[in-house]
Amino acid sequence: MSTTPHLDAHVRLDTHPHHPSAVVATLTGTARHIAQAHLSMRGFESVAADTLVMARIDREEPYWAERAAEALTAERITSEITPTLREAINEEWTWPDYPMSWCTRSEIREVSNEAQKIHDDIRHGRLIIHAHAHDGSTTKAVGTYRDGKSVVLHGENHLRTVESSFHAAADALAAFDRVHRGTVRSGPPPQTDVERQADEARSTLTTALVDAGPALPRIETVPAYAADPADHDAVLEAFVNEHGDWAKWRTWSDHTTHLVHESQTLRAELVHEPDLREAAWTFAAYETPVSDRMWHLTLTAATPAPLLQSLLISLAHGDAWDTALGSPAIERTVSAATRPLTDAGWKHTIDGRHIRWQTHHGDAGVQFDVFAAQDSHIHLTAWTLWAGPDINHPTWAIHASRYAPAPILAALTEDLAHNTGTRQTRTTRTAHRKNPSTTAPAHPPAAVGPAAGPAR
Secondary structure (H helix, E strand, C coil): CCCCCCCCCEEEEEECCCCCCCEEEEEECCCHHHHHHHHHCCCCEEEECCEEEECCCCCCHHHHHHHHHHHHHHCCCEEEECHHHHHHHHCCCECCCCCCCCCCHHHHHHHHHHHHHHHHHHHCCCEEEEEEEECCCCEEEEEEECCCCEEEEECCHHHCEEEEEECCHHHHHHHHHHHCCCCCEECCCCCCHHHHHHHHHHHCHHHHHHHHHHHCCEEEEEEHHHCCECCHHHHHHHHHHHCCCEEEEECCCCCEEEEEECCCCEEEEEECCCCCCCEEEEEEEECCCCCCEEEEEEEECCCEHHHHHHHHHHHHCCHHHCCECCECCHHHHHHHHHHHHHHCCCEEEEECCEEEEECCCCCEEEEEEHHHHHCCCCCCEEEEEEECCECCECCEEEEEECCCCHHHHHHHHHHHHHCEEEEEECCCCHHHCCCHHHCCCCCCCCCCHHHCCCEC
């Protein structure tokens, strides 16, 4: 069974070095222009050839960045959320003195997203502001969309809404002048502090990156087996959000999370915060919800992101049920699972009970244990996929029992043989980075009432 490989594009999402909530996307790979297009549709703006920034007026960048990462995964584009950004995503906060106190957090987010759309329409020239006024409590404005509709706007920043609409600009201006006679000023209102900070997050990033120099991480494209480890928690959340036929629950100890398919015949366990060389994931399939295991597979915590993504895609496509006990023949499984390695010219050797395929550099390989595949104990490890100094001291390893489905194994070996990922190389000269406090305040400036920044 053929599998569709991931695009050669990797997106790294991180917090902005000088803005309290903005998010920076760094792109690598030959297909990064496709990732750039997807990000542009989701609120990111290009500031350099391979760098985009999301800077909003509602301080919700971490939330929308996570939604963008999920969308990229659905398009077979590898995305990475840094631990710092993950912390910001999980952080709970509320707007102080929010005027619509009856709204839930998701409803507040909807309101602020509509305000963001208005702000973007003004920034990009889709909505031309003719005049503004202050009614004693907040800013009002009147403008016309390029499609012909005119509107009166109420409020600032994340609270700006459309108060009324008109078919003609003359009618809108006349109504606005009647209400705010004597306080009307031509043109758009002055920028708020929040709007100015969002602009600075976009305009100053390039300078910030240059000033930071070698202190910033360097991201390089490498073979998939040499890529950085997956963000397991983020991958789990994205998978559950995209596949309604899977459910999850956290154990009472909060140490592990379980994933179960609605059929109850395919299950997975994720151990949180394991040692990099210990098993983080365990997958198991069953013929019926109460039968013995049909096959199982484990991944150590350092397993690269492309391989975990390929495995989950195969599971979502139903490949887990390709095999039943005793069928298909092991020989056919071996042939199908290792064809990508053979096509790539990996070195093939037989050493007693082991059949091995390795890169010419010996830094990655696949081993099939003939003895384990013939033993009546079906849970012995028959397959080992690894990368590192050698198979006995791997950087990461995947172990699978003899009846692991050929399509899943083939998807993984396809990654090993032909696909790429990214690896981040850090430098040590971080003292060159500017102090963020000299560029932008650590938090939104205080304001009266609901215009103040969120309390985190």
